[in-house]
Amino acid sequence: MFIVIEGPDGSGKTTISKLLVERLNDIGIKARYTSEPTASHYGKRLREMLSDSSSTPKELYDLFVLDRIEHLKEISEWEKGGEVVISDRYKYSTYCYQVSHGLDPALTEDNNSLRTPDITFILTTDVDVLLSRIETRALSKEIYETRGFLEKITAMYERLPEIFGEEFSYIDVDDTIDNIVSKAFGIIKEKASI
């Protein structure tokens, strides 16, 4: 089973993803946390480019797709080994971020047609809440961590069902971590019949 956790910067994806892995492990299900950009050579290059304001959305797009294709091979292997895989970001990040950055949506087909996850959560809430979380943790901000950009991204995440024609589970993260994890875990149990 392949589960994706998406959402704007500051929405708590990493914390929630890791807690969901723990909850699954607690009930005897093997689960693994993974994330994009990955730690591969593409992912490392992406981290550098994300701190450089001269990076173009097309350059970023191409590298994110290459990174993701490699990642999908690993994900399939982990699933074959019996693990539930929880990925912190996936193809929806590329659509929302690189299109908001100016990339023509018509050029995103090779990304958008990649495998559809079994469950996709979108964690989101008011931009003010997101921004205050980013400001308390970030030492150096990446190019996408500004108010104007967060507003665009948040609006883009709302439009995903219409753009992708897929089902998404939206969770408002202006709540306690415990409540957020419990809601997401309930949805996983229901969909996976566990």
Ligand code: TYD
């Ligand atoms: P991430 O590691 O999730 O951010 P954080 O710093 O919150 O842990 O992602 C790093 C940045 O990369 C984030 O601003 C979103 C951006 N990104 C894209 O623009 N496109 C993509 O396809 C992905 C996976 C991430």
